[in-house]
Amino acid sequence: MMVAICKRYLWNSSDMQDVLQESFISMFNNLNQFDVNKASFKTWSSRITINTCLSFNKRSTKNSSEELILNLHAPYIDPNYIDSMSDEELIGYLEQMPFPYLQIFNLFIIDGFTHQEIAEMLGIKVTLSRKRLARAKEWLQKTITDKNEFCKKYIFKQ
Amino acid sequence: MDDFLNKLKARTENLRLFNHEGVDQDALWANIEKEIGEVETKKTRGFIFFLPFLFLLFFIGSVGLYFNKNTEERVNMDNQDTTPQNSIVELPLNQSTSFCNDDDKQSQLGKKAKNILIKKPTEKLIPELSLTVEHPNFQFNIPDNDMASTSIVAVKKESKGSFFESSAELQNSNQQISTNKEMAVDESTKVINPKNQLNNSLDEKPSLKAKEKNVLLLTSDTIHLIEPFLIQPSSNSTLGENYVNKIYNRTKRKKISIGLFSGTHLLYSNYRSTNSGNQEREQLLNSGFKSQLGYSVSAEIIFNLTDKIKITSGIEYVYSINQFNYSTAWDTTFQSPQNPNIIVNRMFKRNVIHHNRHSIFSIPILLGTDIRNGRLALGINLGVGLNFTLSQKGKSLGDDLEVLEFPNAENSLSPIPEFFFSYHLCPYLNYQLSRNLKFQLRSNFKYQNYGTSDFYKEMGYSSILTGLQAGIIVDLIK
Structure with a gap:
């Protein structure tokens, strides 16, 4: 699932492994913020992966027009x-x-x-x-x- | 959403758009485990920052126990003051020291005198002891040559009431000081009691003057009554005078006060790049942040080491607000709604205005001194603060000049570290409201150095806090 998200959202698919790694680390570090009453783990982890992809795109496309x-x-x-x-x-x-x-x-x-x-x-x-x-x-x-x-x-x- | 997009949505819902080929899973998990291990190590290191806090608590507790012990000793002395060996002045040769106390004596007005200390020093101790205290309403006059029968008497009443309005019994000679308001001269004790009405209250501030080489010994409970009139012993003072000095200083050291303050402040952030490539970011950050009013509340405990030097510590909660203002512009091109064949080029501008907020728990350790003039005192405190960041929320510029929010789920980095030092300069003005109560108005200048962080890479970050606080100080132990 996370790989599919990365492939869909990343500007450059060669960065996928880095972004996946960042996403997993963010998830582990913020696991205490996960509330099962608010969202499922799938939704929560998808959101983190999407946000990580978007941030990565911002950084990588800053100077490109x-x-x-x-x-x-x-x-x-x-x-x-x-x-x-x-x-x-x-x-x-x-x-x-x-x-x-x-x-x-x-x-x-x-x-x-x-x-x-x-x-x-x-x-x-x-x-x-x-x-x-x-x-x-x-x-x-x-x-x-x-x-x-x-x-x-x-x-x-x- | 129209039919075309609905159809697309229906197709893509169950569509396996991509697979996970090309991901080296072993390398991925190895890197994740490595990163998580580093994060846990950082958290362990963070605990070290609490060690100074624990040390400070231990220090405050020790000082508190020390002063508490002294207070208990004094109370014990007061309770045992009928025993000559338990003299408050603790003279080395106490065979001629006598005490008089009024524990079970009631004055004619039905009030107890608090303390009476009578010292009868020997010639060996204080060969030239003499005392003359002049006042329009009363006099002490103790002859130099009659030390054996001379007593120095100081009577303390509660703050309200007359200075010499108590009964007292001189145990050694069973001499009774008259409690009549118009006391006669007691020839046997060589103490000339007040001639006139003795109901002048402390507020009238009698102008007592002790002449050169005169010594007046008072208990710790009474010394504050004539404290403003005491002459500090000179360098060539006699042994007896040194005892006065000893008692005087020991009494001052016992003074503890607590203060409660609140106030407002402005926080000016300062960013400095450590790399020439970061100068644009430095400029944008310095111009993008504007200070807004924050507030702080604090509770302090003040230890008076000497008459002039004091140490202040306590806890403070500081809530600061900064406005982050940042603009970006970019071009975009779109099809004209009126004529599809015309492409319009427009520039978009994005203006981010966000109120960054952070709260800090601070423990100041300040050394201070003051100058007194009547009810007013002007002083200054200098020292350091141990600061622990409680929360921080807002937006700032990231490494690549993009606007980053902190903290968020994907990025746990924050601009202000969990612990940092601050350096304080606090001039203040005290006004004595009553015997144990003071009002204090003070300004705060703090330099807070946050150092470098992962959020602001290759950037130094600090701030200057300027504020105004007002509060009250209550003297607990005198």
């Missing part, structure tokens, strides 16, 4: 198309997603945090969190459409 200039004219995609995608295909799309969008996507869609919680965790405004989620969706729609058009245009025609 990310190109966010995207032509986000996203076409409409039938939601049922998602069901027709294979696991590998879906993972492939998510792995290509720009990291700021993927971070919000992971936190909101997969781990179920609210925008308010995401804003506090990442140190951003709630509106920016909402915007990034919307743009993640647009990016995904556009990427799927572009790939399909590419396939139609160049692969299926052959």
